[in-house]
Amino acid sequence: MSPHPPRSTIADVARRAGVSKATVSRFLNHRDTLLSPEIAQRVEAAIEALAYTPSPMARALKRGRSRLIGLVVADITNPYSVAVLSGAEQACRQAGYLMMLFNLANERERESVGLQMLSSYQVEGFILNTLGLEQGAVLKSVLQDRPVVLVDRLYQGLEVDFVSLDNVQAIDACFDHLMAAGYRDFLFVTEPLGAVSSRIERVRACEARLAALAPAAEGRWVEAGADDPDGLARALQDARAGARRPPAVIAANGVVTMRIVAAVTALGWRLGEEIGLIGIDDTSWAPYVGPGISAVAQPTDALGSLAARCLIERIGGLAVPARTIRLPGTLMARGSTRLTP
Amino acid sequence: MSPHPPRSTIADVARRAGVSKATVSRFLNHRDTLLSPEIAQRVEAAIEALAYTPSPMARALKRGRSRLIGLVVADITNPYSVAVLSGAEQACRQAGYLMMLFNLANERERESVGLQMLSSYQVEGFILNTLGLEQGAVLKSVLQDRPVVLVDRLYQGLEVDFVSLDNVQAIDACFDHLMAAGYRDFLFVTEPLGAVSSRIERVRACEARLAALAPAAEGRWVEAGADDPDGLARALQDARAGARRPPAVIAANGVVTMRIVAAVTALGWRLGEEIGLIGIDDTSWAPYVGPGISAVAQPTDALGSLAARCLIERIGGLAVPARTIRLPGTLMARGSTRLTP
DNA sequence: TTGTATGCGTTATCAC
DNA sequence: GTGATAACGCATACAA
Numbered sequence: 001m002s003p004h005p006p007r008s009t010i011a012d013v014a015r016r017a018g019v020s021k022a023t024v025s026r027f028l029n030h031r032d033t034l035l036s037p038e039i040a041q042r043v044e045a046a047i048e049a050l051a052y053t054p055s056p057m058a059r060a061l062k063r064g065r066s067r068l069i070g071l072v073v074a075d076i077t078n079p080y081s082v083a084v085l086s087g088a089e090q091a092c093r094q095a096g097y098l099m100m101l102f103n104l105a106n107e108r109e110r111e112s113v114g115l116q117m118l119s120s121y122q123v124e125g126f127i128l129n130t131l132g133l134e135q136g137a138v139l140k141s142v143l144q145d146r147p148v149v150l151v152d153r154l155y156q157g158l159e160v161d162f163v164s165l166d167n168v169q170a171i172d173a174c175f176d177h178l179m180a181a182g183y184r185d186f187l188f189v190t191e192p193l194g195a196v197s198s199r200i201e202r203v204r205a206c207e208a209r210l211a212a213l214a215p216a217a218e219g220r221w222v223e224a225g226a227d228d229p230d231g232l233a234r235a236l237q238d239a240r241a242g243a244r245r246p247p248a249v250i251a252a253n254g255v256v257t258m259r260i261v262a263a264v265t266a267l268g269w270r271l272g273e274e275i276g277l278i279g280i281d282d283t284s285w286a287p288y289v290g291p292g293i294s295a296v297a298q299p300t301d302a303l304g305s306l307a308a309r310c311l312i313e314r315i316g317g318l319a320v321p322a323r324t325i326r327l328p329g330t331l332m333a334r335g336s337t338r339l340t341p
Numbered sequence: 342m343s344p345h346p347p348r349s350t351i352a353d354v355a356r357r358a359g360v361s362k363a364t365v366s367r368f369l370n371h372r373d374t375l376l377s378p379e380i381a382q383r384v385e386a387a388i389e390a391l392a393y394t395p396s397p398m399a400r401a402l403k404r405g406r407s408r409l410i411g412l413v414v415a416d417i418t419n420p421y422s423v424a425v426l427s428g429a430e431q432a433c434r435q436a437g438y439l440m441m442l443f444n445l446a447n448e449r450e451r452e453s454v455g456l457q458m459l460s461s462y463q464v465e466g467f468i469l470n471t472l473g474l475e476q477g478a479v480l481k482s483v484l485q486d487r488p489v490v491l492v493d494r495l496y497q498g499l500e501v502d503f504v505s506l507d508n509v510q511a512i513d514a515c516f517d518h519l520m521a522a523g524y525r526d527f528l529f530v531t532e533p534l535g536a537v538s539s540r541i542e543r544v545r546a547c548e549a550r551l552a553a554l555a556p557a558a559e560g561r562w563v564e565a566g567a568d569d570p571d572g573l574a575r576a577l578q579d580a581r582a583g584a585r586r587p588p589a590v591i592a593a594n595g596v597v598t599m600r601i602v603a604a605v606t607a608l609g610w611r612l613g614e615e616i617g618l619i620g621i622d623d624t625s626w627a628p629y630v631g632p633g634i635s636a637v638a639q640p641t642d643a644l645g646s647l648a649a650r651c652l653i654e655r656i657g658g659l660a661v662p663a664r665t666i667r668l669p670g671t672l673m674a675r676g677s678t679r680l681t682p
Numbered sequence: 683t684t685g686t687a688t689g690c691g692t693t694a695t696c697a698c
Numbered sequence: 699g700t701g702a703t704a705a706c707g708c709a710t711a712c713a714a
Contacts, residue, residue: 007485009691020701025693036699051482053461057398057407058691061706066398076423086418089444098458101442103430117439120394141392144348261629285626288602350707361685366709377683399707402690 008050017046028054056098060122069097069311070118071127072111074153076103080254080281080300081129084151087304088127095312097124104131115142125311129153132195147314149307154197159322161310163303165280166326167198170296171205171250173331174278177294178248179217182339183276185243186210186219187235189260190252193223202252202280219247224259233263236275246275246339254281261289271336278337280329291335299327349391358387369395397439401463410438410652411459412468413452415494417444421595421622421641422470425492428645429468436653438465445472456483466652470494473536488655490648495538500663502651504644506621507667508539511637512546512591514672515619518635519589520558523680524617526584527551527560528576530601531593534564543593543621560588565600574604581616587680592620602630612677619678621670632676640668 010028014021019039026034027043046052060066069092073081085101092099100123102114108131118126125147132153139158149161178186188206193199203221210219224232239247251257257279264275271277271290279286282297306325351369355362360380367376368384387393401407410433414422426442433440441464443455449472459467466488473494480499490502519527529547534540544562551560560580565573580588592598598620605616612618612631620627623638647666 007691010693011691021692022694022701022703023699026700029693034699039700053457055402055463055691056461057402057463058706059693061396061398061402061690061708062692062694064706076427079420082417082423086444086446090446103427105427105431116394120397122396122398258625258629265629283626284599285624285630288599288606288630289626290629348707351709352707362708363685363687363710364683367684370709380684396707399690400709402692402706403708403710405690 007055008052010052010054012050013043013046013052016050017042019043064122065124066122067097068100068121068123069125069127069308070100070102070115070121070123071129072102072104072114072118073129074104074131075106076101077105078255079283080152080298083298083300084129084304084307087301087306088151088308089304091305091308092312095308097308097312106131112138112142115139119144119146124315125149127151127307127311128155130155132156132197147311149311149314151303151307152198156195161307161314161323161325163307163310163325164198164327165298165303166328167201168205168208169326170280170298170329171202172209173296173329174250174280175209175213177331177333178250178276178278178337179213181248181276181337182245183248183337184217184245185239185247186217186250187239187247188219188221188250188252189224189232189235189256190221191223191256192225199252206250224256226259229259229263229266232259233267236260236263236267240275246273248276248278248337248339251277251279254279254283257281257283257286257293257295261293272338276337276339282330282332286332287334291338294334294337295332296329297332298329302327348396349393351393351395353391354384354387354393357391358383360384405463406465407463408438409441409462409464410466410468410649411441411443411456411462411464412470413443413445413455413459414470415445415472416447417442418446419596420624421493421639424639424641425470425645425648428642428647429649430645432646432649433653436649438649438653447472453479453483456480460485460487465656466490468492468648468652469496471496473497473538488652490652490655492644492648493539497536502648502655502664502666504648504651504666505539505668506639506644507669508542509546509549510667511621511639511670512543513550514637514670515591515621516550516554518672518674519591519617519619519678520554522589522617522678523586524589524678525558525586526580526588527558527591528580528588529560529562529591529593530565530573530576530597531562532564532597533566540593547591565597567600570600570604570607573600574608577601577604577608577616587614587616589617589619589678589680592618595620595622595624598622598624598627598634598636602634613679617678617680623671623673627673628675632679635675635678636673637670638673639670643668 010021010024014024024043089099102118104110111130119142127149129151152164190199222235251260269275278294280296282295286293286295351362351365354365365384430440443459445451452471460483468490470492493505531540563576590601592601610616619635621637623636627634627636
């Protein structure tokens, strides 16, 4: 008695139905055409009886196509990544693809490993949301001309479809809201820029808007890593010190928003009183921290499903130039930007 | 010119190195033994030159073993799931396994689909954190005697390794802390019980403790689904109405904690003043909502990596009776349970 | 120590 | 319409 009652194969089905393997295969793949109803019946019954399921592995080996899509995320701990992932996964599933996930856990050494791994599983395409440090050339070789779509982060020298938040619109929305609320002194806080395009874009958008607003309003930006909470606290204090009225802080994403909340709490300040706060990424907790934290919600679901759809189109053979899709964010005004003069 | 420069295979390597395919295969699998250094050199060089990577698919097909582990999570949107996943993924990786993820998105129809899918990819074992509604018998058939370890949620009629928070200890820790803080009136809030064993265990632990504490303390428990915020609000009001001093609410998990925070906010109450709150699951935002929310932190990383390790032991052939591993939680005391009489 | 041959579960190309 | 048969990329029993 074998411990693993081995899965039934196409051969088993063929035997039981009294037909050839080829016929069973035809039933599986071209059920509609080329099959006499009587035989189809028998095959179907045999499949049913044996609880037969095709082996995607063998199928992929033979066909060269795996019905697999590879997703690389920078950090699955980030709710943004998960939200995008959910959207993408749904779209993939609807199109009959399965998603293989590779999480970088923010370690850039893992980037090429992940790509290799996914690649070796014959994924038909990649959705990438990575650290962006790999060289374009290296990247291209492991990608092997398979379709790629980038989410949120652009790769230098890789001209492929790109789906992302409209960072300029999002930053502008923050400033519009803040100006209307009466704020005139600003501090933009981002994670260390590195080579991450979305971070850079947001900073640039911020600088541009600040330049346009001067001299009615003024501000600057700082990087705040996880390792230096004191630096962030000092930056906040400086912002307050140099301002006539409460300044407003703009957080580049949800992670930074949390760090700012921590710093503000440590300083004993109240959001919306001593300091204003708005951030990109609307998190589940934003409404309940302090007086509620204002935020620009990203259309994460749409981003994910669009990315998947673009990729699947490419896999299907679509050959148009690289597309860039920018989706607008939605401003959620809450107490943290209700300036009380 | 073909669009996909096809990946090089073992045959290409063999040709380039001037050896047989078998030799290359030996180099790959038994590098240490059975190989003359000179030939090994040549093979290695060829592999390098061609950037050859073995096809895990073909390998799995031949060997019957895929080096894949299937993980089914109830809801990837839940940070608890992600945290466990991270821990498990790391352990798998260290042991040379790749994890295939299937997210149920809380839809129970997907449960059997997911199992089938993973199963068809020849995963060598399963880590399951599911909705728990599938029949044991059905389950067994798709599992096909492959090793399984359950995380957080027990399956009726499936005697396999199980890794989870020590729910009794966690609930007791809550009560100990709450009693010490001076609370005497309690309300335990859980997601609808359904067939989810962890929810049931926590309620039972709560009932037991309440019974032991009576009549010095008293309380009850309620289910609070996402669809009925009013019901939760009423339950909270009832709890306050019937109590001499502020009652304490115990949330069965992070999701419920968030719902309670929303309800308390809507009622205009302050945590730690009109009402106490402690919850299982220490979330990133817990320290920053109101005066900070007390919580019992789950050792999510350890849970995940233990689950993976157990599974890998089983895959390796370990044949001991089903093990049950319960890890203690860690109480984080914050402002929400600082009773101010 | 190395090469030859076979088969893993499929699909595709031929015949019939 | 349907059935042999080869091939996908690899690992292994066996022969040399």
